[in-house]
Amino acid sequence: MNLSLELLRRCSVAVDLGAARTRVYLKDGGLIVDQPTVAAVNTRTGSLIAVGSLAEQMTGRTPQHIRVVRPVSGGTVVDIDIAQRMLRFFVGDKVCRAWRRKPLLRAAICVSHDADPLARRAAAETLGGLGARRVELVDTLIAAAVGCGLPVERPEATMIVVCGATTTHIAVLSLGSIVAAEKVQVGGEIIDRAVVEYARIRHELLLPGQSGHPLHDALKDTDPTLGGAEVHGRDVSTGLAKSVRVDTADVRAIVCSPLAGVLDALRAVLRRCPPDLVADLLDRGIMVAGGSARLTGFDDLLSEGTGMPTQIAERPDLCAVEGLGAMLDGRVRPLRLDPLAR
Known part of the structure; x- marks a missing residue:
């Protein structure tokens, strides 16, 4: 985690490009974009009619020549061109031009822990359209855990459940890395x-x-x-x-009923963890984040099914982007050894 933190501190912007919402964090500027990941396109001309909240309101209400699309599905960018144009509209052309004048603009974006090389490349190319010369890929689970305030850099177990629009990611973290993780198609x-x-x-x-x-x-x-x-x-x-x-x-x-699959995946993660880490989780419990974290009965289901306390993050939908912002601003410190202990 030390190397990634050093690289992230050089980034100027961070993006959480989710299937439901897109969030952009500007270094030393905070959250500047929080909009639905939706765009309305004129199929006759190919022009972008609306993005964000306005495009979402058009769903089910458009004539045949206007199509409402979602450029992100399951945490993967499926339409790079629309995603780039949507992001450019969100942040504004003036910001993009200012970024392009910087010769070594760096940006960070969240990706799934099991993303294949094609999905990682699509995420990097999407930010490249904003003028980024280098793109750092950050695991969504680690970013969300940092945004929740979990001590992910310590040699202690922390468990995070990120319930999004289409998928739910579950992981046990220790020393800034994923020990065991699962993804289930429930959201x-x-x-x-x-x-x-x-x-x-x-x-x-x-x-x-x-x-x-x-x-x-x-x-x-x-x-x-x-x-x-x-x-x-x-x-x-x-x-x-x-x-x-x-x-x-x-x-x-x-x-x-559909959330039972999340419980099965959570138990599978625990079975793959060392006993010492599982013992840590008995006291700490499970942290739930993501845009769908407040689904009715979700926390009670996890608590009853595992016997561990379950807590929903204070702002679960913003955990990932807030975690990225904390890394960019240098608010996360890497674990340092005590020289007197040698």
């Missing part, structure tokens, strides 16, 4: 689809496709004494507007 979008399917089958209700967490968000602020939450959509048979009250317990069961 916020999978949960959303399960909830939408529940509403269609149980209540014959079609929910709006552009809503992020259609019933999950509605249940957060629901009074338990009411017995459920009221949601709005379109009737399957008549096509007319319809409102129904859904049962809280049913929706919680629907949400927790």
